[in-house]
Amino acid sequence: MATQSSPDQLVGILRDTVVALVRRDGPDLSARQLGVFLTVYLTDGPHTVRGLAAELNVSKPAITRALDRLGELDLARRKVDPMDRRSVLVQRTLKGASFLRDMRSIMAQAEQTARESAPAGEAAATEARRAG
Template sequence: MSSPKQSLIADLGLAIMRWQDQTQKFDELVGRIYALSASERLCLSFLMNGPQTASAIAREIQLTPAAVTTLLDRLERRSFVRRQADPADRRKVMVVADAAALALARDVYAPMAEAGAAMLDQFTLDELKVMQRVVAAAMAVQEKAAAELEARGTARA
């Protein structure tokens, strides 16, 4: 017989799994509507943090440098990204989000961010601090599980 705490942990686990599924469905719908692959969406998401080098993008989305070059060429042709010289080191090329990426963020993701902020506003500061700890801990668990799965998959290849 499970305790109320064990039951709630199981319920939360299922809710988190459904949340991940809904997030994936939303992102896949964005991909279908805007004709963006998963790697392209990950690249654009990463660029929302600011300009990045192609090598940083390759590491983040786990593609080879050659594959990232091809991906950036496709995105650049569609005005999702542009390459520009790094003002601090003119030899270095930075990739920045361009007009189409900024429009996508504004039209699709900003309304969801606003709705999410409104939803979170109903919670107290202490509740939000707990949620922040939970999300950070859950991300750490998922990153560790992904690294272990990748290592196991690599060993089998």
Template sequence: MPLDLTPSQALGLWHAVAVEQVREDGRDLTLRQLAILLEIYLVPPPHTVRGLAAKLGVTKPVITRALDTMGEQGLVTRLRDERDRRNVVIKRTVEGALYLEHLGDVIIARARAQNS
């Protein structure tokens, strides 16, 4: 289903999805956390704190704080890299995959509703 949206319509879609997420999901991820989560799930692994920081143009402590929150919510886990103990590898979880699958479903449903 190709969409040809104006900037206003695109923002309206984003708004509708954001409102639904706030109403239905208690996680309340920040835009930065969501960007990190999408990077982890949509880009093939491995993912490290260092790599995510470089990709998103932020510091490692910024990534670490976001991962702390997402880890508490069960969306990701972290493990020390056995080959290079300086690296922390970020792993996907079933709960994180289900969260993003639901988010994708919400986006599709809202896009279809807006397009009809």
């Protein structure tokens, strides 16, 4: 049976994942860029600038700036919607799919590290409560 991670473990996994992403030779995304990227890759589309702005509760110019950077890195691309030429669709790329695979692997490693260190940390916390 899987055990549920504590908030501290989840924050540790997030930290370890972000640090690994920053250290590796690859794109270094801001929180907003990462939020846009993950929304495009982990939720069903089609995705538009307007729709992403609404879903993430940020302005359309903020989404446009994030997409500019994702486009420079070839992690996502924009295409005019052939059905409504006023709308811009956001598309996934092969490089973006590869980046997501790498991120999943890094996060799985961070989770494994957290699980391996959790029993010792939990035992120490229990001992501290008993002593106090």
